[in-house]
Amino acid sequence: MxxxxxxxxxxxxxxxxxxxxxxxxxxxxxxxxxxxxxxxxxxxxxxxxxxxxxxxxxxxxxxxxxxxxxxxxxxxxxxxxxxxxxxxxxxxxxxxxxxxxxxxxxxxxxxxxxxxxxxxxxxxxSWFMQNLITQHRQSIVEDGAIFTATGQGRCGFIDAQDIANAAVAALTSDAAWNRDHILTGPDPLSYDDVAAALTAGLGFPVRHVPLTEEDCAARWRAKGMDAAYAATLAAMDGRIAKGAEDRVTDAVSLLTGRSPADLPDFIRRHRDAWGDEFQTQKG
Ligand SMILES: NC(=O)c1ccc[n+]([C@@H]2O[C@H](COP(=O)([O-])OP(=O)(O)OC[C@H]3O[C@@H](n4cnc5c(N)ncnc54)[C@H](OP(=O)(O)O)[C@@H]3O)[C@@H](O)[C@H]2O)c1
Structure with a gap:
């Protein structure tokens, strides 16, 4: 084999x-x-x-x-x-x-x-829910905030576990798919919605701070990110602001036989990823 x-x-x-x-x-x-x-x-x-x-x-x-x-x-x-x-x-x-x-x-x-x-x-x-415990974790814990240039644009945030499940299906299915699939979670969410879900799930206030693309790129650079990569990330935020990611698909369910996780469920399962430092800070 x-x-x-x-x-x-x-x-x-x-x-x-x-x-x-x-x-x-x-x-x-x-x-x-x-x-x-x-x-x-x-x-x-x-x-x-x-x-x-x-x-x-x-x-x-x-x-x-x-x-x-x-x-x-x-x-x-x-x-x-x-x-x-x-x-x-x-x-x-x-x-x-x-x-x-x-x-x-x-x-x-x-x-x-x-x-x-x-x-x-x-x-x-689409965008990984895991970004909230990698890219955005520090600002969530330290500032109670997520900084983006996405404005009110929405995105079909997906749990990486659902992507992995789809990958395993694609690698092991009897017949090859021979096509691409856009994978999303179940809900198109703005970062205001994400902040509200974090506030409800974590028990401390988290807000979304909208930035211009320029300020967003400068913020990533100040955190040590390569300038070109910072500009690319900020430009992607700009595309979300314009509605490029405002969609959900049923691909995860069709390909894996399981419904994709929603954000409140993801936050519940990963609560510890934000918890310790917040507790330390508040203590
Ligand atoms: N985050 C999002 O919201 C999002 C959304 C859509 C698509 N994506 C795409 O997802 C991809 C990232 O996937 P991920 O999050 O699963 O990975 P990841 O956590 O970013 O980890 C990157 C992996 O790539 C390996 N790697 C990096 N450079 C390598 C090299 N030169 N040779 C061999 N291995 C190398 C690293 O392995 P070692 O360090 O062990 O070698 C590591 O396992 C990116 O292409 C990104 O564009 C991300």
Whole structure:
């Protein structure tokens, strides 16, 4: 049968994909630049020889492109060409609801996969609920605030667990999907709605502070973020403000047979992620 190589297997979605594989007893290995467990294998998208070695004997690959660069066609596609030559048949790409095939970054990989892979799927999730415990956690805990340039724009926030469930289905289904799917949670929410859900779920006030794109980018830069990445994130907020993400789909239910988690449920399950520092601060 061959194994499934889970790239990005130490990250938000990949870790959940690998956990599901382990639970289901599916042969898999996790590709990481810093192997630290028996099922880990050394893997770096920028080291094509190393990546090719990690692909030996694999039949499928979950693709999380490198998160610190944007030249995905140049860096990732040669690795996928090697994978194809080594007999990998199924390619499942994590892209984004905002990236069209042939567009920048994962859009370049999407176009290659659709044109070359024997079996494939592209998952295009909306914004992760997990951003509230990564990107926005510090301001939620320290300032009781989320700062964005999204205005009143709404977004179909999704739990990464639902993305992982869809990825596992795409990697293991008998028939390949050979298409992309836009994945969202159940509700289109503005960041005002998100702040209200956090306030209700965490028991302390959280507000949404709307910023201009410029101020938003400056804020991320002040936190140490690379200037280009800060500008990209702020511009994406601007697109949300204009309504680009104001939609929900039923793809998660159709693909996994389970309804996607809503935000109050996510907050309840992850309450501890914001709790300790808040308690310390208040104490
Ligand atoms: N956050 C959102 O709201 C959102 C929404 C839509 C789409 N997305 C997309 O989701 C992707 C991020 O996925 P994620 O959240 O599951 O991952 P993540 O938590 O950001 O982790 C990134 C993973 O990529 C691996 N990685 C980074 N550079 C690498 C390289 N050069 N070679 C090999 N591995 C590398 C890291 O592994 P090691 O450090 O172990 O090597 C890590 O496991 C991005 O492409 C983003 O655009 C995010």
């Amino acid at each position: 061959g194994e499934i190589l889970v790239t990005g297997g130490t990250g938000t979605t990949g870790k959940l994909v690998a956990q599901a594989m382990a639970r289901l007893g599916l042969p898999h290995r996790v590709g990481t630049r810093a192997p630290a467990a028996p099922h880990h294998v050394a893997f770096d998208w920028t080291d094509h020889a190393l990546a090719a070695k990690a692909l030996e004997g694999a039949r499928a690959v979950y693709i999380v492109a490198p998160t610190d660069r944007s030249d995905h066609g140049r860096v990732v596609v040669p690795v996928l060409e090697a994978a194809l030559a080594k007999g990998v048949t199924r390619f499942v790409l994590l892209s984004s609801s905002m990236l069209e095939p042939g567009g920048p970054m994962m859009g370049e990989i999407h176009a290659w996969i659709a044109g070359h892979a024997p079996e494939w799927a592209v998952l295009r999730p």
